[in-house]
Amino acid sequence: MKYRDLNIQTQREAPNNARTEGFAFLVRAGYLTRENTPTQLGGVTLNHLRNLSSESSFLSQLSLPTMGNDSESFFPIASGPIEVAHCPNCKYTERLELARFVKTPWPKEDELPLEKILTPDSHTIEALANLLGVPKEKTAKALMYTRVSDNRFIFVVLRGDMQLSEAKLKLQVGDVRAATAEEVERSGAAAGYASPIRLKDAMIVVDDLIPQSQNLVAGANETGYHLKNTNHGRDYSAEIVQDLIQAKAGDACINCGNPLSVLSTISLATRKDYDFQNMLLALAETHHDGKGLTLPHPSAPFDVYLMQVPGKEMDTRAKAEEIYNNLQNAGISVLFDDREERAGVKFNDADLIGFPIRITVGEKGLKEGMVELKPRKEKENQLVPLEKILEKTISILN
Numbered sequence: 124m125k126y127r128d129l130n131i132q133t134q135r136e137a138p139n140n141a142r143t144e145g146f147a148f149l150v151r152a153g154y155l156t157r158e159n160t161p162t163q164l165g166g167v168t169l170n171h172l173r174n175l176s177s178e179s180s181f182l183s184q185l186s187l188p189t190m191g192n193d194s195e196s197f198f199p200i201a202s203g204p205i206e207v208a209h210c211p212n213c214k215y216t217e218r219l220e221l222a223r224f225v226k227t228p229w230p231k232e233d234e235l236p237l238e239k240i241l242t243p244d245s246h247t248i249e250a251l252a253n254l255l256g257v258p259k260e261k262t263a264k265a266l267m268y269t270r271v272s273d274n275r276f277i278f279v280v281l282r283g284d285m286q287l288s289e290a291k292l293k294l295q296v297g298d299v300r301a302a303t304a305e306e307v308e309r310s311g312a313a314a315g316y317a318s319p320i321r322l323k324d325a326m327i328v329v330d331d332l333i334p335q336s337q338n339l340v341a342g343a344n345e346t347g348y349h350l351k352n353t354n355h356g357r358d359y360s361a362e363i364v365q366d367l368i369q370a371k372a373g374d375a376c377i378n379c380g381n382p383l384s385v386l387s388t389i390s391l392a393t394r395k396d397y398d399f400q401n402m403l404l405a406l407a408e409t410h411h412d413g414k415g416l417t418l419p420h421p422s423a424p425f426d427v428y429l430m431q432v433p434g435k436e437m438d439t440r441a442k443a444e445e446i447y448n449n450l451q452n453a454g455i456s457v458l459f460d461d462r463e464e465r466a467g468v469k470f471n472d473a474d475l476i477g478f479p480i481r482i483t484v485g486e487k488g489l490k491e492g493m494v495e496l497k498p499r500k501e502k503e504n505q506l507v508p509l510e511k512i513l514e515k516t517i518s519i520l521n
């Protein structure tokens with residue numbers, strides 16, 4: 124293709140809304156608008172990636188530092204909207220809300236008798252633990268929902284020091300919404316002092332740590348009162364016992380026990396499909412230097428940036444056209460910068476746009492039967508005899 128056909132507009136300055144260097148270069152090099160919409164060049168690049176994706180080892184060909192699991196691949200980037208838990212040791216990776224980790228039970232105790240205690244102004248776990256002088260690990264946290272599909276009241280119990288992952292709860296029971304005050308009252312629970320004991324028509328769902336936790340302080344279903352020494356199995360039992368907890372940075376990896384990191388990412392691929400625009404951003408983020416993009420083969424939309432420098436005596440353009448046709452006929456993808464611009468402008472644009480190889484056809488070289496060939500990631504030009512261009516190009520790409 125030719126430069127002018129694609130109507131490429133490069134820019135000198137990074138857009139002021141750029142949150143990452145990769146995005147800034149994609150805008151400056153004319154792949155994306157400031158509003159993150161693909162331009163013609165961007166569209167050609169996305170199509171190119173789509174064509175490549177029919178190959179089975181596609182993702183691994185892209186030279187990207189991805190992380191993932193059987194169902195999804197992610198690319199870590201500060202501006203990414205998806206939080207994942209990642210183990211630097213064994214590479215376990217999962218969306219944060221679904222990540223599993225090793226929980227440490229409180230040391231086992233003998234079950235003690237239930238005891239109702241006055242606990243005024245203690246409707247948070249924090250206040251309750253302070254008032255009673257017990258660690259949060261010895262309290263039970265209650266959360267109340269209503270299942271959307273059938274309005275079933277759902278009472279969730281977690282250890283007081285932990286946070287619910289609604290995503291994990293929904294995997295167990297389906298879609299839920301917060302229970303209304305009326306629904307809470309109807310179940311026999313008391314907001315702020317709720318307990319899973321002696322409820323009416325409630326589905327009790329507990330985190331898998333609860334059956335291993337003895338003598339927890341829980342609400343008494345009576346405002347101002349709590350129960351000491353509640354025990355799952357003896358005082359109430361759950362319909363569902365499953366992992367319901369939201370992982371956080373530092374939790375122990377479920378596979379190897381190392382501390383998990385939490386990273387911001389974008390999703391590149393799920394089992395069903397690829398996100399090519401995220402892939403383009405990941406490529407730009409991974410492959411750039413101070414001058415622009417340095418896209419590798421085969422992810423670059425074109426392998427060669429071909430340009431001619433107008434001569435005083437010779438028709439460099441005709442020779443460049445000839446090289447353009449020869450390379451294309453040999454299956455090399457070429458963008459021909461056919462503009463009447465100064466060499467410096469074209470060099471800058473070639474660096475910004477970042478294809479693997481730049482070939483420059485100039486009068487001085489042509490007089491000796493040579494063109495300049497420059498791999499984007501190398502500093503120096505090579506002078507290559509005209510008849511060796513194809514061979515040299517192929518050897519650099521492979």
Ligand SMILES: [Zn+2]
Binds near residue numbers: 211
């Ligand atoms: Zn691990």
